[in-house]
Amino acid sequence: MAGLKKIPIFTFMAILATLQPSFAQWFKVIASHTPVIAPVGSDADLGCYLVPAGSAESMTIKFHRGDPNSYVYVYNKRLDDTGNQDEEYKGRTEFLTENIGQGQVTVRIKNFQPSDIAFYTCIFASDDHVDFATLELKEAPPADSLTGGQIVGIVAGSIAAAVAAAAVALGWCHFKNRRRDKELAQLRTELKNDLKRERMKELIHEYKKLKEKLKSKEKTIDSIQGLLQRKEEEQELREFIAEIRDVIAGGEEAQAEMKKELGNLEEQNSGTANEEDTLFLDKQSDEEAKGGVV
Numbered sequence: 001m002a003g004l005k006k007i008p009i010f011t012f013m014a015i016l017a018t019l020q021p022s023f024a025q026w027f028k029v030i031a032s033h034t035p036v037i038a039p040v041g042s043d044a045d046l047g048c049y050l051v052p053a054g055s056a057e058s059m060t061i062k063f064h065r066g067d068p069n070s071y072v073y074v075y076n077k078r079l080d081d082t083g084n085q086d087e088e089y090k091g092r093t094e095f096l097t098e099n100i101g102q103g104q105v106t107v108r109i110k111n112f113q114p115s116d117i118a119f120y121t122c123i124f125a126s127d128d129h130v131d132f133a134t135l136e137l138k139e140a141p142p143a144d145s146l147t148g149g150q151i152v153g154i155v156a157g158s159i160a161a162a163v164a165a166a167a168v169a170l171g172w173c174h175f176k177n178r179r180r181d182k183e184l185a186q187l188r189t190e191l192k193n194d195l196k197r198e199r200m201k202e203l204i205h206e207y208k209k210l211k212e213k214l215k216s217k218e219k220t221i222d223s224i225q226g227l228l229q230r231k232e233e234e235q236e237l238r239e240f241i242a243e244i245r246d247v248i249a250g251g252e253e254a255q256a257e258m259k260k261e262l263g264n265l266e267e268q269n270s271g272t273a274n275e276e277d278t279l280f281l282d283k284q285s286d287e288e289a290k291g292g293v294v
Helices: 009-019 148-293
Strands: 028-031 036-038 044-051 060-065 071-076 093-096 104-109 118-125 130-139
Touching: 028 118, 036 044, 044 118, 044 130, 071 093, 071 104
Parallel strands: 028 130, 036 130
Antiparallel strands: 028 044, 044 104, 060 071, 060 118, 093 104, 118 130
């Protein structure tokens, strides 16, 4: 579209990232809904994970049983905090972090004893959000005492727990995707409005520049008109001076002609006077001659 600025893809992704809900505000802790069963003397693994998956390395993760102040294990932002660990579990626990980058952690209780049977709480805490899940640890009956129904029940319970966890994860992802789609639509609308505002600013700026150019051209036209007017006045003045010069030149010629005519008249008058004088003298001589004869 003409006049619209292109937004670099990196800028667009940065804006999108700021509008997406942060991981710390939206995670949920999931644990097994069926009891964790372990034989006496074996290792019991208590695991939980985050939905949606995301790194928990910079979080505080706590496992406790019953009393909230009785900690089985404490992981505090990349460090193991054994100072807050209950004496009963010191030297008997191991924190497995192979998949902590995906939000999955496990506390392994070594040498499981009947005294470890209890409900355990797994807590994930970030700077902005806290969530937890509860799971049960039970003693496994001897292998030879398990009936077919118990084995089927254990397997069915494990499958049901996995299905329930998957359903929760899918539901959460669906909710998050719907929210993200809504925010993306809002982002598109805001971007369009921003582009419209930018285009309006550009048009106003171009209008002001055009207006300034027109003012400058008007001043130039006024200057040219003034110059032309002065040229016309100068031309008229030149023509007037030429006319005066012509008049003066014509007067000089007329004066010369008058002088010439006066000269001619003087010459003519001088010739006529001489003839009259000659005639007068001749007449007088004739008269004198006639008088002598008498």
